[in-house]
Amino acid sequence: MIKVNNLRIMNYYIKKHKIDEIFSRDMSNFMELFLFKKGEHICKETDEIKNIFFFVEGKAKVYVTLSNGKSLLLCFYDSFRILGDVEVAGIKKASTNVQVIEDSYCIGISMERAKKYLLNDAKFLRIICNSLGKKLNRSSKNSSINLLFPLKNRLSSYILATGKNTGDSSPGKIEFQGNLTEIAELLGTSYRHLLRTLNELVLEGILEKRSKSFRVINEELLRDLAADLYR
């Protein structure tokens, strides 16, 4: 986590996401811009979160870990999102981890100040409620998708959510890579089964195996398979 002393960039994001309209009073003096480098955690289940963050740019994955050590992907953040809403609501620890998978910017306000100045700000609290409500709706839906759809569908969603556009013209413009061992964990499946399912997609002409990645060669079929997950 690097503090970025660049008012120009920060103001750009404040304006873009209307962050100043979240509060009744002017909080801009308390805002700081942070850069999280790829791989860094914005928050962990174990650690207390020191800021309320407004995620403004980049991409992050949200996951939980269980007592048996396994972890499971919950969703991705790739547009404006509030982090720390659960904690500002007075709950000690949110039980999720957020790790950025691309360099990402967050605007932060220290939890201490947020609690001091914002816990009586109805405008702000309504927005927190809204953020939590949306997350809850999404979580409820994902819960059922996770249970009722086979890995193939969840994997398809995952590829679409994490694949990078190569900039090439189609076809094969989406490229997908990552540590397969880790991906299996995130999807709540075994490494073996992930491999099997990837091979299936290759056999069906949806993916193509490269040396260190997969290419999507039939995006339409992939989208048909993708359950409405990880939104």
Added chain:
Amino acid sequence: MIKVNNLRIMNYYIKKHKIDEIFSRDMSNFMELFLFKKGEHICKETDEIKNIFFFVEGKAKVYVTLSNGKSLLLCFYDSFRILGDVEVAGIKKASTNVQVIEDSYCIGISMERAKKYLLNDAKFLRIICNSLGKKLNRSSKNSSINLLFPLKNRLSSYILATGKNTGDSSPGKIEFQGNLTEIAELLGTSYRHLLRTLNELVLEGILEKRSKSFRVINEELLRDLAADLYR
């Protein structure tokens, strides 16, 4: 849904759950006590919810339905809970259904009045945030349990959550019954597999089949199996 004109009972629940401490102003004039008879819905995905409800007595199940018509159990309510928190947070429809499985009491405040008088009440909003935050934490956790544990564990949780204490002295004091077709749906499994798994529990000496119910004859083993679900 029957409106119960009984101030004595209502005040008892207001006091018991400190409902008057949820608001900055006195809302008691806007409160109504409702009785939901077993089987009734407090809210459905399709219907707009007309009240914010404080669930004060009884038991209810919360479930979602998917586009393919299947439904899946999310959790049970059997202690104080707020319903309509998502809607009061400005989200049109909460995507869940709540059906009472025992006669239950709720104290309601019309959504109209709640929005009129409470959307500027920071105290109230903090409590709504807290309610939503708890539900979100629980949902995130359940999502992973649903995916990572086999039916046997989820079924064990279900039996413990819905079984009735017969009043007999142990052993076999918990009795469990219900429409098995429906239970299969709620647990997100097939009827066939539910039967199989129930038989397994019988073979293991955990359950005993009666004419129209199952008896828990080894509660300890059942609790060992039960994942920490449906809380």
Added chain:
DNA sequence: AATTAGTTATGACATATGTCATACTAAATA
């Protein structure tokens, strides 16, 4: 009594997924 609908029950088989052993490769390091 015959009929019907809803529920319970079970076998057979297919598919989804997990576990394990093992092998190969590439990168890291002693």
Added chain:
DNA sequence: TATTTAGTATGACATATGTCATAACTAATT
């Protein structure tokens, strides 16, 4: 260079779960 480690890959088999056909039982109805 030899060794180790992490990641990738695959076969064999076991378990979890779904699908389907079918039967039996029960309660309500004709």
